[in-house]
Amino acid sequence: MDELSLYVLDITMNSxxxxxxxxxxxxxxxxxxxxxxxxxxxxxxTEEQVQRLSDPFFTTRKTRKVGLGIPFLTMLxxxxxxxxxxxSVHESVSEKHGTVTCARFGxxxxxxxxxxxxxxxxxxxxxxxxxxxFTYLHQTEAGNVSLxxxxxxEILEDVPLNEPEILAWIGDNLREQYLALSQK
Amino acid sequence: MKSLEELKAIKAKMQDKVNLRTSxxxxxxxxxxxxxxIAAGARPVLGAFVEGINEAxxxxxxxxxxxxxxxxxxxxxxxxxxxxxxxxxxxxxSADRAKEVIEKHIKGGQVVAEYTIGEATK
Numbered sequence: 001m002d003e004l005s006l007y008v009l010d011i012t013m014n015s016x017x018x019x020x021x022x023x024x025x026x027x028x029x030x031x032x033x034x035x036x037x038x039x040x041x042x043x044x045x046t047e048e049q050v051q052r053l054s055d056p057f058f059t060t061r062k063t064r065k066v067g068l069g070i071p072f073l074t075m076l077x078x079x080x081x082x083x084x085x086x087x088s089v090h091e092s093v094s095e096k097h098g099t100v101t102c103a104r105f106g107x108x109x110x111x112x113x114x115x116x117x118x119x120x121x122x123x124x125x126x127x128x129x130x131x132x133x134f135t136y137l138h139q140t141e142a143g144n145v146s147l148x149x150x151x152x153x154e155i156l157e158d159v160p161l162n163e164p165e166i167l168a169w170i171g172d173n174l175r176e177q178y179l180a181l182s183q184k
Numbered sequence: 185m186k187s188l189e190e191l192k193a194i195k196a197k198m199q200d201k202v203n204l205r206t207s208x209x210x211x212x213x214x215x216x217x218x219x220x221x222i223a224a225g226a227r228p229v230l231g232a233f234v235e236g237i238n239e240a241x242x243x244x245x246x247x248x249x250x251x252x253x254x255x256x257x258x259x260x261x262x263x264x265x266x267x268x269x270x271x272x273x274x275x276x277x278s279a280d281r282a283k284e285v286i287e288k289h290i291k292g293g294q295v296v297a298e299y300t301i302g303e304a305t306k
Contacts, residue, residue, distance in 0.1 A: 001222065001223050006222050006223070006227065009217075009222055009227065010219050010222050010223075013217060013218065013219075013222075013252075017252065067219075068219050068220075068223075069219045072219070072223075120227055120228075120231060121227070123231070124217070124227055124230055124231070124250075127230070127234060127248070127250070128217060128249070128250035152191065155188060155191055155192055155195060156191070156195050157195070158199075159195050159198050159199055163198060163243075164234060164235070164237070164238035164243060165194050165197075165198060165238075166191075166194060166198075167234065168238075169186055169190065169191055169194060172186040173186040176186055
């Protein structure tokens, strides 16, 4: 994968498959670092599952025998001097279950890859899971870009968020927010 | 700025046709969006289908959805097209191939044989 935004998409898909209804994606760029955090209220993982996450031969899926999402992300983060930290509470343990994935990347490291198209990532996520409340926040030194599906839903009521016209609006809205930042 | 007022206008325009849409859809396009699919380039493929179907005005008859890994990672990006009783599996897709599939298969009813899994495994 040659864009960080694809890693964000891949990691967030884990939250979707964990049955989460609330997923927040936060990117924070400060100094030499880019941190992203994906947190969800999905079913969570057991301690054993969390421990085995970096093992590529561990996966819960049944269609193939390897799980490369987390190992890929960890490799990239560590190559740039960063890290990946995952904490999770399984639904059998507490009512407040869910998973938080934090990844840190050294932005100026030679092995850092471009962030790429976060707008497409957000659109793909909403297209595939129109009922999930995604919250997107990208903090940069020039200012923030944000989107809240819950807020959009208040306006849209029963019109699904993945209608093409709505997705186009979401894309344009984010694009204009990014443009405003770049002009500062 | 793309304002919330604009969003409200879109909503007002759409409200009536939405219910109709989900019940009358005849064709389903399913794009694999697991790690294997994403790494192989599924994101622009999905985008091309969503935009292409909308631009062709086929939103009422065709739904574009996502799925996880179906186990043939070496052929990703994989796209399955369900039309009536028929299912066609397209492999090693790209945004350009997606446009071609919309044009020939979805609109024209002709399967694009060269992109199907049957052809790729020959």
